[in-house]
Amino acid sequence: MSVSKILVLKRSLSTSRLMSAAIKNVTVIGGGLMGSGIAQVAAQTGHQVTLYEINQEALKKAKQGIMVSLQRVAKKTHKEQPEKAEMFVHETLDRLKTTLDLEASVKEADLVVEAIVENIEAKHKLFSSLDTIAPEHTIFASNTSSLSIGEIASVTKRKDRFGGLHFFNPVPVMKLLEVSINYLPPLFNHVLVLNLLDVSTNYLPPLFEPVLVMKLPEVIRIPETSDETYKKMMDWGQALGKTTITCKDTPGFVVNRLLVPNLAEAVRMLERGDATARDIDTAMKLGAGHPMGPFELADYVGNDTTKFILDGWHKRFPDNPLFRPIPLLTKLVEEGKLGLKTGEGFYKYNKK
Template identity: 45%
Template sequence: SLRAFSTSALRQKEVENVTVFGGGLMGSGIAQVLAHEGNYNVTLADVTEDALVKGKSIMQKSLTRIAKKKMADQSAEAQEQFVKSIVDKVQTTTDAAQAVKSSDLVIEAIIENIKIKQDLFKFLDSKAPDSCIFTTNTSSLSVKDVAQSSNRPDRFGGFHAFNPVPQMKLVEIIKTDQTSEETFETLMNVARKMKKQPVACTDAPGFIVNRLLVPYLLEAIRLVERGEATAEDVDIAMKLGAGHPMGPIQLADFVGLDTLSHISKGWRESRVSTGEISADIVQESKLLEDLVAQGRTGKKSDKGGFYPA
């Protein structure tokens, strides 16, 4: 009976207010899709007003492309109105405490650095309601390690979206050995409400996608560094020879060379000695480090990365 169905349904938390930390590539995309597809009340928090303005402009551009495609038969005014309605729905703030005051769910998408993420969650733990679920969008860190600085390991999980968020249909939901079933089910449901396909993974290095993708991207960079082929030819080869939508060098620029460097360094420092990742996979690339040092962090930088911006 229906009654039996409803009582046996897995418990999940009601989510209305979602706070996203980090208005960069990922945070702005996550905030956009939460507001647009999920119809959530969304607050976007970052450390500076500039970063928030940048985040809003990323949303504006993305939504304009979506409007052009989905509202092709409607007037330019109607399209602009749609874009504005979503952008305006996302509240912005540089006050982290205020941002989580009545939050049901936090999605953290700040820099890929364990210490900085832990510091943020330690701070948020005393500011957010007890029932608020904390998640990290980390690419490569252990979710359990990130969770350690807060006192809610059962209400903590990984919520790993992909770049560009409005386009990529996947979210990996990471369950640590302490994540509760209720937290897990809630996160699966938020992903579905965002019209994404969730997949589950344990707290293993790189989860599913990055465990396979990051070694590939790093090896493509080293291939160019060894002078075996040009960046352009590597990209042509993987697009035409393996049917990928983007070549690996173009994709590395797209992901952010700084983010890729952080992932590689993080794995070198914490996953090699444990035997989880082999040393040759994360061997340092001088070319990658030099580009990052020059501020050539990829598509997000005015200076570009391997390719011009």
């Protein structure tokens, strides 16, 4: 074999290895509850992480939250070994850096996970910018819980390197990751979701924004998503210690697509006078084995969040009766009775 052919072969093999390399450098856009949780878990599991926010105050709050959460995790996993606990926190923080510079945040990224406000215009603006500054090999993913991955990806020129990674809140505890796609091969036609909620814990996480307690993230794949991108996202989710499931780019993916209509129907039952909120909650806890009743969960998540998701789905699918507006829910939100966070929703709470 000639020297030139050997050099071409080596270059080809090198390129192949580069394309198939595992995700090592991760950028998280948005340092809120979800973004900071994703950044923490990625850093905990050995990834180099950059967390981007738009102002210093947001970054400071995110870093404080991560520190508190890390110390809690370290205390739990290294109960009798304070030196190991301290090392765990130190090493994790060493792998996590923060920045206000969007371009600098993605210059070495293998994966960018977006976790900003649930607004399609804001996401379009962000990904339009990222598409021009991120390396060609970088995979883009959105952590949206209610918007279409295909619609979010529409403004980019890398739809083959775009997908959905839906984590659950709090990220460090919740072990589910939803990977969403538009085409499901026969293997994925029937999906059993196991260990969605670790009911052995005393902490019950929020429904729509969970990452640390939930064991399962959803991976969402659009038709253009390449097999290589899909595999990398699935492998990365597993590297984080999550249980990954695959689903179509459908409203709410798997978890929220089932849970939001469930909450909505419970509110409609109350609205019709079929039963009281307390009796409906009791029925679902004792009769269906749910850790929380639908009204307890709705108040915990925030009635504005439930309404926001239903309104978005109703706008896109006006003929679907499951998504139609609910007057009682609208009334509560207009009155500022959003649930636990405001002291009153379907129930009243004593503010501390």
